[in-house]
Amino acid sequence: MLPDAHGSPLMLVLDLTGTFAFGLSGGLAGVRARLDLYGVLVLAAVVGLAGGIIRDILLGALPPATFSDWRYLAVAALAGLTTFFFHRTIERFYRPVAVFDAAGLSLFCVTGAAKALEFNVGAVQAVLLGVITATGGGMLRDVLVREIPTVLRSELYAVPALIGASITVASSRLGYDPTAASLLAAAACFIVRLASLHFDIGLPTPPDGRGKPGE
Template identity: 80%
Template sequence: MPEPSGSTLMLALDLAGTFAFGLSGALAGVRARLDLYGVVVLAAVVGLAGGITRDILLGALPPATFSDWRYLATVVCAALLTFFAHPTLERFSRPVAVFDAAGLSLFCVTGATKALDFQVGAVQAVLLGVITATGGGMLRDVLVREIPTVLRNELYAVPALVGASIVVAASKLGHDPGVASVAAAATCFLIRLASLRFGIELPTAPTDRDKPPDR
C-alpha cells in the first residue's frame, strides 16, 4: 500500500483536521442538546466520515480510522473537551464555523495528497480532496436536521476545491509538497472565512419569489 507523501506531515495534518472537525461536530451536538454519547458520536461522524469515504474509494482498506488508534482517540478527546468546556469555546466568535473551516482546509490537503499517492488522475485527486473535506460536515448537518452547508449557496465546497487543486498542481509541477500543503490549507481557510465575513455566496436559481410584486 502506498505511503503518504511526507507521511509524518500528512499524519499531523490529518489528525489536526480530525480534531478540528471533531470540535465542530461536538459543538453542534451540544447546541442540539445531545447527551454525552450523542456528542461523541457526532464528533466521530464529522471527524472521521470524510477520511473513511476517501479510503474506501481508494481501496485503502481497512481505512486509516480503523487501523490507527490515534484517529478515534483524537475525536474522543475533541468531544470530551467540547462537552466539558463548551462555555469557554462558545466565547469565541462563530466557533463551529471556524473549527469547520480549519477541518475543511486540512482535509482537502490530506485527501488530495493521499489520492495522488494512489496514482489516481489529477481531476480524481481534486474530487477526493473535496469529498474528504466536505463529507463529515454534510453528515453533521443531516444528523442535526439542517440543510447541509455544502448544498447551500455559501462557499463551502469551493474553498476545498481550490485547496485540493493547489496540492495537485504543485505535485504535477514538482514543487515542495510541504510548502504546497501549507499554502493550500491556508488558502482554503482564508477563502472560507472571507466568505462568511463578507457574505460571499454562489448564485441561486431565480424563483417567483424573487420577482418584484405586480403594481
C-alpha cells in the same frame, strides 16, 4: 511503530489537527442539538473521521486509515469530550464552530487530495476526493441532526476546499516541494473560507430559481 497513514509525518500532523478541529465543530453541533454524551462523541467522530473514511472506501484502501489507526480515534474522542465539558468556554470565542470548521476543511482538502494522489487516481479524481474528504463529515453531521446540509445551500464551503485540493494536486504534478505546497494550499482554503463568511459571499442560486413547486 505505527505506519503513517499518509506516507509523511507532515500529512499525519495536518490530518490529526484537522480531525481535532472538525471534531470540535461536530461536538458543538451535538451540544446544540441537545444530544447526550454518546451523541456528542458520535457527532465529533462523524465530522472528524467520516470524510476520511468515505475517501478510503472510494479508494478501496480498507480498513480505512482513520479507523485502523488509534490516534485518529483518540483525537476525535478528545475533541468530543472537550466540547461536552467545555462548550461554554469554547463558545465565548468568536464564531468558534465556523473557525474550527474552516481549519478542518483546509487541512482535509489537502490531505485528502494528497492521499488520493498516492493511489494514482487521475488529477480530477484527486481534487474531488480532497473535496469529499473535507466536506463529507459535515454533510453527514447535518443529515444526522436533520438539516439540509449547509454545504449544499449557501456560502462558499466547497469552493475553498476545491481551491485547496487543486493547489495540492497541481503542485504535485509540477513537482513542487510538498511541504510548502500543502501549507500554502491549506492557507488559501482557510482564507477564502473565512473571507466568504466575513463578506457573506455565496455561490449563485439558479436563475429565476425561486423553486416553483409542482411537477
